[in-house]
Amino acid sequence: MPDNRGVTARFHAPDAARIGDTIRLPPDEALHLRRVLRLEAGAHVRIFNGRGSEFDGVVVDIAKSSVHVRLDGVRDAVAEPRVSVTLAQAVLKGDKMDDVIRDAVMMGVAAIQPLVSARSEMTLAALVRGRRRERWERIAVASAKQCGRATVPAILEPQTFEDIVAALTQMRLPSPGIMFVEPSAAVGALTPAELADAPRQATTLVVGPEGGWAPDEIARGAATCRLATLGPRTLRADAVPIVAIAALFAVWGE
């Protein structure tokens, strides 16, 4: 059902697979349809499955605890970037990491790998206790809804920086990666323009926490990553990923 700007509401339903199927919306999405948008049976909606497929649908049934939608047609999904980018991001303080997840999904990353480094103010145990990964997954879905993507990037299980270096070395993360450092932290770090030779398929961007990388982390990262810098001004830690992705996608012609 178009809103007053002519936009049809979009919902995330991982079960959506084939035209003709009737699928049940996840509880959060059902609540949003019923209570926030106040749609009724017969409403036309769009459904995306988070894996790149998007459908036209019709609401066939609304009950208190469930909403069913029939998939009537396939739509062309918004194109994904040709280069699959995994953002390996040191966990930031407070809500800043939420903003990074939201922005990275909007910018088109394929996956987000949270990490804990020497100067992170969070431990892996605290992330598990706080159920942060589940929260970030909800934020990724919300951002995909807003920006029009039919793909919801995976939020990978948080790891230590050492784990990330090992994963890059063993090619379990797309390698070589690109590790972002303060201009003063490394001689010869490359600018985005100097990284214009696009990776053919995939890469990992490695971004540090508020306090930056410890010197030995830069040394270890440099063994599997190209070191990159975003210019002479000091960027806020939570702005580094959006600036890095925007800059690299621009020089790669995405």
Added chain:
Amino acid sequence: MPDNRGVTARFHAPDAARIGDTIRLPPDEALHLRRVLRLEAGAHVRIFNGRGSEFDGVVVDIAKSSVHVRLDGVRDAVAEPRVSVTLAQAVLKGDKMDDVIRDAVMMGVAAIQPLVSARSEMTLAALVRGRRRERWERIAVASAKQCGRATVPAILEPQTFEDIVAALTQMRLPSPGIMFVEPSAAVGALTPAELADAPRQATTLVVGPEGGWAPDEIARGAATCRLATLGPRTLRADAVPIVAIAALFAVWGE
């Protein structure tokens, strides 16, 4: 005086001009030095004048209502971008415009020209009543302090979109500008990679409000601007300027 990360505190003092002068800090900066950082006479500080000059200084006198600093040496200021960018930004709702000012200063713009367009939810009169320009000037100073710039971009007097088009036509704003539109809003809008032919000296980036441009605004803008788009995903309005500047500076080799 270095903090525990070895960073010497920086203060904005528009009067700072020559080595040997003793200058008085503006009231906000004096309060910050005295009450937040609790510095004392004899402390070593950095002073930038907002017009590109940066000094080493020593606090010579602290009184309740004033702080004096003697300028002892000139420092190399952080380099400004070669292309002077004026951001002509439609005023956004709530605090979003504050974030745009902060980010644009951090990204290195030379000036910010707030504007009111057909779909803005603010009038010029309301901006004046709310003393918004003064607020944005304070945010620009704070952002310059944080990001290390010695230049504080000018916040120009808010104008209507019609005024902006006239100023671009008459070259009172750097022209031709680059006007950002939704991918669906204009056929043939250019990507950042297609705008790689860098302007030699200066340009104006024109960015719309949450609701986008009215069709006739795009038509009028296209007469003095190149139309540009940032890809197929829908970006949040407040993210468009940081993404646009990051992308263009990358392809321009800034």
